[in-house]
Amino acid sequence: MLPICIGIIICIVLFGSILTRSPKQNFLSSIKPYDENSGWSPPDFTEVPPDSVGDLIRYGKELISNTSFYLGSQGIISSITNGMNCQNCHIDAGTRNFANPFSAVAATYPKYRDRSGRIESIEFRVNECLQRSLNGKPIDSLSYEMRAFVAYLKWVGQGVPKDVKPKGSSTLTLAYLNTAADTAKGKIVYVNECQRCHGINGEGVLTADKKNYSYPPVWGDHSFNVSAGMYRLSGLAGFIKSSMPFDKAKEAPFLTDEEAWDVAAYISSQQRTVKIFAEDWPDISKKPVDYPFGPYADSFSQIQHKYGPFLSMKKIKKAETNLPAH
Numbered sequence: 198m199l200p201i202c203i204g205i206i207i208c209i210v211l212f213g214s215i216l217t218r219s220p221k222q223n224f225l226s227s228i229k230p231y232d233e234n235s236g237w238s239p240p241d242f243t244e245v246p247p248d249s250v251g252d253l254i255r256y257g258k259e260l261i262s263n264t265s266f267y268l269g270s271q272g273i274i275s276s277i278t279n280g281m282n283c284q285n286c287h288i289d290a291g292t293r294n295f296a297n298p299f300s301a302v303a304a305t306y307p308k309y310r311d312r313s314g315r316i317e318s319i320e321f322r323v324n325e326c327l328q329r330s331l332n333g334k335p336i337d338s339l340s341y342e343m344r345a346f347v348a349y350l351k352w353v354g355q356g357v358p359k360d361v362k363p364k365g366s367s368t369l370t371l372a373y374l375n376t377a378a379d380t381a382k383g384k385i386v387y388v389n390e391c392q393r394c395h396g397i398n399g400e401g402v403l404t405a406d407k408k409n410y411s412y413p414p415v416w417g418d419h420s421f422n423v424s425a426g427m428y429r430l431s432g433l434a435g436f437i438k439s440s441m442p443f444d445k446a447k448e449a450p451f452l453t454d455e456e457a458w459d460v461a462a463y464i465s466s467q468q469r470t471v472k473i474f475a476e477d478w479p480d481i482s483k484k485p486v487d488y489p490f491g492p493y494a495d496s497f498s499q500i501q502h503k504y505g506p507f508l509s510m511k512k513i514k515k516a517e518t519n520l521p522a523h
């Protein structure tokens with residue numbers, strides 16, 4: 198009698214676990230769900246499954262870490278980018294909080310974005326970074342490479358519930374200064390703190406085989422173009438504050454807010470590729486205060502939209518949106 202009972206119990210348990218183990222749940226089982234108090238942490242990369250789904254995720258991570266090897270000027274797949282890597286700005290393959298991590302991507306896309314005025318898929322968003330941050334060409338949504346990017350992005354963000362944007366999913370948000378960011382002071386910060394890696398002309402340092410950068414360019418023809426998110430001062434200053442100088446800001450920010458704004462202004466004042474997407478910001482009233490290209494819905498100058506002071510603009514913009522419609 199007892200062996201039969203035990204047999205039946207084992208059968209029930211086994212059958213139950215087969216029923217609940219849909220591939221997706223199995224995939225999620227080792228992931229800590231996102232908890233706002235302890236913050237976002239990425240899943241353990243060693244747990245990527247050893248199958249073809251896992252191969253796609255691993256290739257996606259490779260493409261993000263070593264983009265230039267695959268898609269740079271001597272890329273083995275194609276040569277469609279400026280030689281930068283995605284992780285130059287999405288540090289540690291997009292797993293480091295406040296360094297543009299990919300924590301919110303799986304949970305929030307597809308989503309509506311004011312810049313394009315449309316609902317963007319993950320593929321569309323990746324192609325935006327390819328065309329702007331990597332000053333390159335878009336890739337086919339069905340290509341193996343795009344499927345790999347998307348597989349990795351979904352894998353990294355899988356612990357985050359739908360529509361939740363985890364803390365630290367972009368960069369540190371710096372308070373606006375009362376004054377305009379100062380390019381002259383920024384140059385001093387650059388020379389003292391950045392030049393030893395990014396070069397006297399912001400050109401970065403290539404590896405010996407010239408296929409990759411040890412230190413990526415921060416301006417010039419091989420850097421991101423003027424339509425990249427990084428070109429907006431708040432994004433650049435926030436990234437610099439949270440992540441640069443690379444060696445000194447690993448544990449905690451190193452620069453003051455003012456230094457971060459000023460050095461961002463200095464970098465922004467230097468030459469880089471001008472590639473304008475005429476379809477951006479179809480509703481000009483949605484342009485952020487630090488978007489440096491007109492036409493504008495307000496009367497502030499282009500130069501103020503580039504370097505600030507942003508605080509007064511923000512207050513006026515807010516007051517205007519609060520006016521009753523007439």
Ligand code: HEC
Nearest residue numbers: 281282283286301302322323326330366367421426427432
């Ligand atoms: C020059 C810096 C830079 C490079 C290089 C770069 N990106 Fe980005 N990327 C950004 C910035 C800045 C954002 C905007 C972050 C935000 O809005 O919080 C962004 C946003 C994204 C997003 C949306 C994130 C979100 O939460 O909405 C995805 C996906 C993305 N990038 C993928 C890529 C991929 C893939 C590559 C390489 C092909 C790449 N990026 C290269 C700077 C860069």
Ligand code: HEC
Nearest residue numbers: 284285286390391394412413414415437441442443444460
């Ligand atoms: C010790 C070397 C080092 C120093 C010093 C340093 N960086 Fe970086 N920086 C890097 C590396 C390496 C990356 C790319 C990170 C990666 O790929 O993991 C990077 C990336 C960047 C990026 C994003 C990618 C790009 O090329 O636009 C910006 C912007 C940047 N640094 C600005 C600065 C500024 C401003 C300073 C000075 C305050 C600075 N860095 C100091 C090493 C350094």
